[in-house]
Amino acid sequence: MPKTYGLTGPISEDLPEEENLIQTRKLLDTMKSYNVYENNLEFEHRERVFRRLESLFRDWLKEICIEMNVPEVVTEKVGGKIFPFGSYHLGVHSKGADIDALCVGPGFLERKAFFTSFFAKLKAQKEVKDIQAIEEAYVPVITLSWEGIQIDLVFALLSRRSVPDNLDLLNNSIVKDIDIRCVRSFNGYRVTEQILRLVPNVLNFRVALRAIKLWAKQRNIYSNKLGFLGGVSWAIMVARICQVYPNATTSTLVIKFFKIFSMWVWPIPIRLIEVEKCNYNLPFWDPKVNQSDRCHLMPIITPAYPQQNTSVNVSRSTLAILNEEIHRGHAICQEIEQKKAKWSELFEQTDFFQKYQYVLRHVKMKIDIATHRTQLVGLVESKIRLLVSTLERNELVSLAHVHPHAFPGHRKANKNTMWLIGLVLNVKDSERCKINLECSFETFTNIINSLARSSDIYDEGMSLSVACLRREDLIYEPQQRAPQPSETLPPCHVSPVSADKQGTKKRELLHRSETPSKKIKDDKVCSIIHPNCMS
Missing domain, CATH: 1.10.1410.10 (Poly(a)-polymerase, middle domain)
Incomplete structure (x- = not known):
């Protein structure tokens, strides 16, 4: 059967x-x-970087065992393994995509050592750039660039003295009685591996x-x-x-x-x-x-x-x-x-600016400290959905659509970053809209300032602003990547940029009067694919 x-x-x-x-x-x-798609050279480079990273991790495990005076027999068999997950493990990563990886160590270590001792070892490698440890994240992570490849490393401890090469992380006992941060770290690999199976x-x-x-x-x-x-x-x-x-x-x-x-x-x-x-x-x-x-x-x-x-x-x-x-x-x-x-x-690429009559432009930031700027951009991006949620509760707003990529500000003010939200409004009076939405803007700005201060990344030179504009008031100079010689462009393909780098493209906006498309109603679904799934 x-x-x-x-x-x-x-x-x-x-x-x-x-x-x-x-x-x-x-x-x-x-x-x-x-x-x-990656070419063969790019694929081999990615594989080589991953193998080098795993070798470095195993060396570190032995070094930390020696520092802890662990018995020699345990040190020799401590093992250690790095499991890729996400798009790289699924085999669907695109050109220039990052690598998500889970580092698994023995249970007698402390999690703190990974974000201090191993972090220092990584930072000492000449191939490593832009390294950062984010311990306070929901899933604590070390981010770095290794020979141009962005890598996100999470860490989990196994409830045993060694980590064998044939370890099966899909066994549910793996996540029994361990730190919740380890459970979250294991989860990325366990989910992607299970999907493949x-x-x-x-x-x-x-x-x-x-x-x-x-x-x-x-x-x-x-x-x-x-x-x-x-x-x-x-x-x-x-x-x-x-x-x-x-x-x-x-x-x-x-x-x-x-x-x-x-x-x-x-x-x-x-x-x-x-x-x-x-x-x-x-x-x-x-x-x-x-x-x-x-x-x-x-x-x-x-x-x-x-x-x-x-x-x-x-x-x-x-x-x-x-x-x-x-x-x-x-x-x-x-x-x-x-x-x-x-x-x-x-x-075909969607024309975000043609679709919406009104656009929210936010957040304008001027940051002089580079590390703070990176963190603040990440903070604002992670909280934009709160602004959308607030807007959705406003009687004047029918729909709010965040553009998924940040935009640079004017080239003379290159320390600015902007996000755009397309709006479908239930009102034609833009002045009424401006007055009605100001409360939402103020609440969002206060949230960002408060979180920035509590995270010690607030900068006195930072300014946040939110403005509701008609689309014709947004004007950008087009900056499009030239097609590569090896590319054959499909007839309807506009500005062929890498799927992971679309946000770097700017669009020239002209006066348009087209209204946004309307939502299509759902039909009924075939019951065979979801029989009583709530049970």
Whole structure:
């Protein structure tokens, strides 16, 4: 009897026909034109850096054991291992993407040593630049650049004296009776590894996920921090489609992705597996038990214990935007099937400035200390969704859409950073809008100033400002990357920038009078893909 993946049986087990294979080849050719794939040299460089990092970590473990006067037999067998996770482990990282990695050490160490002793060892390497330890983060992390590759390192301790090479971190006993910070650090690898084990064809899953990630970035809806969806959420959604179409080729998976999720009835959750609820007293997403979980608008649940909602930041506005973009994708895929459209149309960049009549411009900052500037930019970006939440409660605001990339200020004031929020308003009087929104602006500014002071990163030269402008009042000089000689541009592809670096592009804004598109209503969804998922 063939293996069944997921909570239900497949919707279709049909094998690909010739037309499906032709469409897959066209999709792959289109994706390659966006220059998101690494070449062999870049891939080998990334692998070499990762191996060097793991070797350095193992050397450090032995050194720290010697400093602690650990018995020689324990020191020799202490091992140590680094597990990649995120897009790199899933095999869908794009050109220039960072590496997320989990460092696992023996339980007799102290977590503090990783952020002090190992941090110092890393900093001493000539290949390492821009290193920073962020211990107070929800998941404590060391960030650094190694020969141009950005790396985020998290740390977890194993409840044993050594870390063998064949360690299976999917065993739930791994997270029993350990520090919650270690649980969170383990979670990244455990989730991505479980996703790979829950799809019937890993290769097809990877290519389909690359396509969906490219689409989401082109359409400005790829950001967990700003209330959209991040990499893990998109991966779980694509994995669910792979489970119910186990024999489908990549193009079919992408088409079915938009068809299924254009009919999805939120907040029915997306889940890949029934996660066992161990009695380890860890936070576990369960709307039957946790009242706050019932308020989540778009639950997409991780497939490893303790299960969590990856899309907890989704708001009313971002859900509407996500639904609108998925419906757009479905309409284009229907035309592709009818040979009335090309795949390049799916990946067209959205024109954020043409879509919204009013735009909030915020936050203008002038920071003289470089380290404070980096931290303040991160602080503001992580809290923008609070401003969106406040705006959504305003009777004049129908929808608020944060542009996922920060913009530099005027070139004569290069210490400024701006974020833009497109607004759909229920009022035509801009003066009334300005007066009505000032309270929201003031509250947000006070929150940022307070958090900056409590984190010791407040700078007296910092100024924050929020302004509501009509789109024609925003004028930028276009700065677009020239196409690479090896790239073949699809007909509808505007300014082919790397999917991870779209925020560096500026747009010239002209006077326009077009109104924003309206939200498309949901249809009913096929019950086979989510049978009674709340139970």
